Amino acid sequence: MKIFSPDDENNKKLVDFLKKLGLNSSEIKIVTSTEIEFKKGENVCKQGSFASYIMILKEGWLKSYIENIHFKNTVFKITKPFSIIGLSCLYGDNHYHFGCQAIMPSKVCLVERAVFDNIIRGNNKFASEIIKMYSNSLQNLYDRLNSISNKQSLSKVCDSLIYLSEKIFESEIISPIITRRDIAELSGLATENIVRILAELKTANAISVDKKEITILDMDMLKRFSCFG
Amino acid sequence: MKIFSPDDENNKKLVDFLKKLGLNSSEIKIVTSTEIEFKKGENVCKQGSFASYIMILKEGWLKSYIENIHFKNTVFKITKPFSIIGLSCLYGDNHYHFGCQAIMPSKVCLVERAVFDNIIRGNNKFASEIIKMYSNSLQNLYDRLNSISNKQSLSKVCDSLIYLSEKIFESEIISPIITRRDIAELSGLATENIVRILAELKTANAISVDKKEITILDMDMLKRFSCFG
DNA sequence: AACAACTATTGATATTTATCAATTTTACTT
DNA sequence: AAGTAAAATTGATAAATATCAATAGTTGTT
Numbered sequence: 461m462k463i464f465s466p467d468d469e470n471n472k473k474l475v476d477f478l479k480k481l482g483l484n485s486s487e488i489k490i491v492t493s494t495e496i497e498f499k500k501g502e503n504v505c506k507q508g509s510f511a512s513y514i515m516i517l518k519e520g521w522l523k524s525y526i527e528n529i530h531f532k533n534t535v536f537k538i539t540k541p542f543s544i545i546g547l548s549c550l551y552g553d554n555h556y557h558f559g560c561q562a563i564m565p566s567k568v569c570l571v572e573r574a575v576f577d578n579i580i581r582g583n584n585k586f587a588s589e590i591i592k593m594y595s596n597s598l599q600n601l602y603d604r605l606n607s608i609s610n611k612q613s614l615s616k617v618c619d620s621l622i623y624l625s626e627k628i629f630e631s632e633i634i635s636p637i638i639t640r641r642d643i644a645e646l647s648g649l650a651t652e653n654i655v656r657i658l659a660e661l662k663t664a665n666a667i668s669v670d671k672k673e674i675t676i677l678d679m680d681m682l683k684r685f686s687c688f689g
Numbered sequence: 690m691k692i693f694s695p696d697d698e699n700n701k702k703l704v705d706f707l708k709k710l711g712l713n714s715s716e717i718k719i720v721t722s723t724e725i726e727f728k729k730g731e732n733v734c735k736q737g738s739f740a741s742y743i744m745i746l747k748e749g750w751l752k753s754y755i756e757n758i759h760f761k762n763t764v765f766k767i768t769k770p771f772s773i774i775g776l777s778c779l780y781g782d783n784h785y786h787f788g789c790q791a792i793m794p795s796k797v798c799l800v801e802r803a804v805f806d807n808i809i810r811g812n813n814k815f816a817s818e819i820i821k822m823y824s825n826s827l828q829n830l831y832d833r834l835n836s837i838s839n840k841q842s843l844s845k846v847c848d849s850l851i852y853l854s855e856k857i858f859e860s861e862i863i864s865p866i867i868t869r870r871d872i873a874e875l876s877g878l879a880t881e882n883i884v885r886i887l888a889e890l891k892t893a894n895a896i897s898v899d900k901k902e903i904t905i906l907d908m909d910m911l912k913r914f915s916c917f918g
Numbered sequence: 919a920a921c922a923a924c925t926a927t928t929g930a931t932a933t934t935t936a937t938c939a940a941t942t943t944t945a946c947t948t
Numbered sequence: 949a950a951g952t953a954a955a956a957t958t959g960a961t962a963a964a965t966a967t968c969a970a971t972a973g974t975t976g977t978t
Contacts, residue, residue, distance in 0.1 A: 526831060528839035529918040536834060548827035550820065557831040580820070587816050591779065591809070594823035598777035601830040602755060602786040605765060608838045609877045610757035613965070640926060648838045650966055655927055671974085672925090689758040842935070869956060879936055884957055900944080901956090 470541075474518050474569075477542040482585030491516060491579070494570045498562040504545070507559040511549035513570040517541050520566025521637060524558050525645060533559070535645040536604045537597075538628045538638075547594060550577060564637055600627075608648040611689050616647040617657045618686040621667070625676050632679070636672035699770075703747050703798075706771040711814030720745060720808070723799045727791040733774070736788040740778035742799040746770050749795025750866060753787050754874060762788070764874040765833045766826075767857045767867075776822060779806060793866050829856075837877040840918055845876040846886045847915040850896070854905050861908070865901035 478488045495518065498504055504515065507527045517539050524545065525533040536558070539545060549556055550573060580587045607619040620643050624634045640658075644651040658674070661667045666681040667674055676682065707717045724747065727733055733744065736756045746768050753774065754762040765787070768774060778785055779802060809816045836848040849872050853863045869887075873880040887903070890896045895910040896903055905911060 526835040526838065528835065529916065532839060534834060534838040536831075548824050548831065551824040552821070552828050557828050581813060581817060584810060584813070584816075587813075587820070588810060591816070591820065591823065592781070594820065594827070595777050595780040597827060598823070598830065599781050599786050601827065601834065602765075602777070605763060605830065605834055605837070606755040606757065608834070609755065609763040610761060651926080652928085652967085653965065659927090687758065868954095880956080881937085881958085882935065888957090 470519055474516070474542060478516075481589045482583055483579070487579055487583065487586075490575060491571045492518075492569050496568050496570055498566045498568060500562055500565055502562050504560040504562055504566070504568060505556050505558075507556055509556055511546060511554055511556045512573060513546065514550065514573060514576040515545040515560075516569040516571065517543050517545060518567045518569055520562055520568075521564040522560050522566060522568075523563050523642060523645075524560045526557075527559050533645045534608065534648055535642060536601060538563075538624065538642075538646075540628060544590075544593060547590065547597065549573070550580075563642065607686075611686075613647070613649055613653055614657055614660070615686050615689055616649060617643065617654060617661070618682040620646040621661075621674065621676060622679070622682055622686060625679070632676040634674040634676070638674075639672065699748055703745070703771060707745075710818045711812055712808070716808055716812065716815075719804060720800045721747075721798050725797050725799055727795045727797060729791055729794055731791050733789040733791055733795070733797060734785050734787075736785055738785055740775060740783055740785045741802060742775065743779065743802060743805040744774040744789075745798040745800065746772050746774060747796040747798055749791055749797075750793040751789050751795060751797075752792050752871060752874075753789045755786075756788050762874045763837065763877055764871060765830060767792075767853065767871075767875075769857060773819075773822060776819065776826065778802070779809075792871065836915075840915075842876070842878050842882055843886055843889070844915050844918055845878060846872065846883060846890070847911040849875040850890075850903065850905060851908070851911055851915060854908070861905040863903040863905070867903075868901065 474492065475488055478491065483491065498520070504522055505511075505513075519541055522539040522545065523535050524537040524539060525535040527533055539560075545560060545568075546556070548558075580590055603619075603623075607616055611619070621634065623646070624638060624643075625632055629635055640654045641651050643658075644654045647654065658667065658669060661682075662669050664681065666678045666685075667676055669675075703721065704717055707720065712720065727749070733751055734740075734742075748770055751768040751774065752764050753766040753768065754764040756762055768789075774789060774797075775785070777787075809819060832848075832852075836845055840848070850863065852875070853867060853872075854861055858864055869883045870880050872887075873883045876883065887896065887898060890911075891898050893910065895907045895914075896905055898904075
């Protein structure tokens with residue numbers, strides 16, 4: 461009887477994910493053939509560098525962000541396993557318009573752009589699934605832009621917490637792998653402000669905080685604050 | 690001998706555009722069958738409303754924006770003829786995540802989502818062209834997010850002017866159809882600040898201003914200001 | 919277990935940008 | 949062409965957020 465290691469388990473889930481996208485066995489073999497490990501804090505891709513690969517996150521957690529000159533990043537996406545990163549680079553000017561960093565030890569499959577493109581061209585079901593991902597990415601960016609460009613700090617922080625809870629962790633508990641600085645970068649604010657606003661939200665009983673773990677107690681309140689602007 | 694009206698001329702250009710995307714005559718007939726006119730200032734689509742159509746701009750100019758509660762918009766795209774609007778709604782939650790308004794009298798072809806989707810599924814070349822558009826849209830949004838979230842007002846305005854000149858009008862002259870308020874919304878700032886910053890840029894000889902028409906005199910200077918943060 | 923490096927927290931202050939008000943200019947409608 | 953509505957402009961002020969500084973706590977490494 462075969463005993464599965466956690467890694468086997470993970471391989472299985474990755475294959476399931478790719479099957480659902482419409483890839484056949486040989487295509488799956490191709491896109492999973494190159495696997496790279498990243499330590500926490502390591503760059504998965506660097507903004508401005510040549511975009512050679514489309515990436516599939518197999519294990520771990522990443523954050524994608526826009527860098528500015530003074531090392532202040534704007535995070536627009538947290539990525540969890542079984543997601544594709546870098547679709548925006550499939551065509552266009554050949555350079556990454558964003559940076560991506562591992563916030564936990566991670567494993568990423570690298571697929572050469574041309575290879576990925578070939579599969580899309582030869583597989584309608586897959587192409588259509590990829591288009592769905594593009595739609596979602598755009599919608600997410602509109603939401604982020606909405607939050608970051610128009611709102612005041614309290615609403616921005618609420619948006620970030622709602623995003624993390626509903627879209628990323630799918631739980632009222634926001635994992636302690638997310639730092640105050642991550643929330644700051646997601647919200648487009650300074651870390652010091654996040655601390656103050658989290659304290660306010662705690663006082664209002666909207667959240668509870670246990671060290672770095674944040675639990676959302678009153679999602680409705682967060683949504684009211686978010687809408688208030 | 691047949692005499693072409695400006696409208697015929699325009700029809701011809703639209704057909705050329707669609708041919709280049711890989712559509713055949715019958716597909717072109719389908720996507721151009723419903724044409725709607727919009728007056729200046731009219732809403733082409735309303736943020737939050739049900740997304741029934743993909744739109745092709747045949748004539749005129751549009752701005753796409755995120756609305757916030759207090760009627761302060763953030764414009765993320767100016768659209769010129771022969772562009773497709775609303776691709777982010779092709780799949781996903783069925784609602785427009787942005788609003789779109791005519792800034793000049795405009796003609797727009799409406800294509801039902803399901804019809805558009807069908808064509809994509811049956812036409813690989815077209816699907817691949819659409820994916821290119823998604824890539825570009827994402828890249829544009831990353832650039833906008835970069836500008837709006839990280840930078841100070843002078844840099845933001847420079848980014849907007851560079852965007853308008855290089856990407857939209859493809860000329861050092863920014864057409865007077867763009868108002869101070871449009872630039873404010875593109876930059877995520879108040880109109881009053883735009884006026885002041887344009888005056889500064891004029892004093893620095895980076896631009897000249899003739900009523901509402903702005904001419905870029907020193908693109909390098911704008912780019913330096915943009916990078917400075 | 920001790921050290922170093924990073925992360926979080928708090929208070930005080932500075933800077934930036936929005937807002938408000940008043941006026942002038944331009945564009946649109948009939 | 950007149951009259952009205954919208955846009956642009958300028959100055960003064962208020963509000964929001966970043967920055968700086970100093971300390972405390974946490975995490976990872978050897």
